[in-house]
Amino acid sequence: VIAERLKTAPSIVLVVAGIGMALIPGLPRIQLAPEVVLLVILPPLIYSAGVSMSWREFRFNLRPITLLAFGCVVFTTCAVAIAAHYLLNFSWATGFVLGAIVAPPDVVAPLAIARRLALPRRLLVVLEGEGLANDATALILYRFAVAAAATGTFSLPEAVGTFTLIVVGEIFYGIAVGWLSLRLRQWAHEPRVEITLSLMTPYLAFWVPEHLGGSGVLATVACGLYVSWNGPRLISSATRLQGIFFWNLLVYLVEGLVFLLTGSQARALIDRVHGFSIRELVVATLGITLLVIAARFIWIFPATYIPRWVSSSLAKRDPSPPWQGPFTIGFVGVRGVVSLAAALAIPFALNNGEPFPHRDLILFITFGVIIITL
16 A cells, blocks of 8 residues: 555555564564575566566567576576676675676566556566576576585586576476366366465475476476466366456465565674674675676667667567667666575585585675665
């Protein structure tokens, strides 16, 4: 209600409310478990976004989506790792851990804000497609970086091979889960059972690859897009109408809870950084935040225009957009709860028993990047 009165995004008001609750003396401290975000909250949000997206629009915009969801995430991760190594004295592995954490924009907040601005449909599709896939890139890079920091070893050819295997395997697995889900729902032919099966589907798609060392995100995206493409042929219109209402309400409640919980982590993070001076915290947080924002703009304009300069057929088929489009996409790179969950999931100790270097500082920087970008 307050957000509507202020004509602002509810996500911003909820984060501020969470921070306010966290700083009230006497209230119990809320500790957000990263497993709750990654294994319980994230799957239905990604699946719902995948189902609501048009496969035809996703396929037409696959090039800009890939350039953002993979290229921009890798570019931002490397930029942050370099800055953390030379300016904050992080090791290379720890720098890449921080880079992978803060690289992916949120899947929820940018779209919530962009829809209120009545942006062109294509920009919304690109942002939604990026939000669906970039978490997969970031979480896979994050796993490699944490493993390198914990063991002290890293092999680039092995990492590239593993990354390719994860991407291909998750896409095929997600399509298989989508196929199975639709057949089960068709056989059930009972709206309540079908909606229950639809709620189970993203967890089946996400949990198995995640348990096997993948991210689970790409499998859930592939599953959602498969259901979006084939669902109207196999699910009755009455069930689809009930399912749309159920999923809209579920996503609305989960998104609100996510932003409220994000803000509520303020006190827990402040309690952990007593060993750092305020100047160190401010300089590190502002420096990384400005770098994250700049890296997105530095990437977005060449990625938009250079392919059209190189390929005349692409320029003829898809002419260069005015600068306002890329600028808008660059501007809404809001970080969110996945970054916070990844930071909270950093192990406390390395394989040799020593504390994970700069863990508390990484947590604080991540929280600062989320709040400032939002």
